[in-house]
Amino acid sequence: MKKPLRYILLGITLLALQQVRSQENNPYRDSVVQLYGVVMTADSLQGIPSCSVIVEGKGRGTVTSYDGVFSIAVLKGDKITFSSVGFKDRSILIPHNLEGNQYSVIQLLVTDTAYLPATILKPRPSREQFERDFVNVKISDDLYETARKNTDEATRRILIRSMPADGREAVNYQLRQQATKAYYSGQVPPMNILNPAAWADFIQAWKRGDFKSKN
Known part of the structure; x- marks a missing residue:
């Protein structure tokens, strides 16, 4: 009974060592980055609420708070796009050679002017x-x-x-x-x-x- 138990313990030990090696060789082990910051207007430096922070090609993202603050987990090399109604879209790229797992950014958005066709207002007839x-x-x-x-x-x-x-x-x-x-x-x-x-x-x-x- 002791010999089969010894083989079982040896197999569990080898399996654990293999998982540790796979984690050490995993290129994405240290690629997760906590991206945080604030989105503001370029002219008045006011926080933009409900601004979309989208990770391009990943189908996920977040929105800024009432003060324009946001936080999201991304990967090194991801492209992040900031978009809000009335402002031009802006994109940033998370560096591949980033040291550490945190990245802060202050993103300024420029107002996007939309020109509407002229409207003529006439008084109501009597x-x-x-x-x-x-x-x-x-x-x-x-x-x-x-x-x-x-x-x-x-x-x-x-x-x-x-x-x-x-x-x-x-x-x-x-x-x-x-x-x-x-x-x-x-x-x-x-x-x-x-x-x-x-x-x-x-x-x-x-x-x-x-x-x-x-x-």
Whole structure:
């Protein structure tokens, strides 16, 4: 039992020595750098809050605090880009031969001027000016004829029948159906074929042309 245990301890020792050697030979063992500093405006030296500090090509970064202070872990050789709305982007490169594992920077950003197209502000017309322009506007005969046809009573009735009902009309129709069903509950509903008022409405609709073909 002692010989297998001795082999197990020897294997664990060799494995530990191999891990120590791999760490010593790892080129990234001492490449981690704590980057910290402050981002300020170049003209007034005011801290820029919420400025993006991005490690290019790594998909990670951080933002500055209310005073423009930031801190992030990077690698030697990384490219860091500082960007903020209203300022030009700036980039720095972490030195490969940096001694130690800390790197501080004071980054100044220059204001980026954006020129917008000219905007002309006009006063709101008065009621008299609006009425004058509305009355004097020229309407072509084609548009006037189209408006006249669309306002015809028979055309409007055809449009009402052909267009689908909206939500309000559908709900009102359903409520009327439920009210009628509850009103005539337990009895036979009246037959409109014997209702003189219904016949009068039918005759009036026939005279108006409500039953004409839509085409």
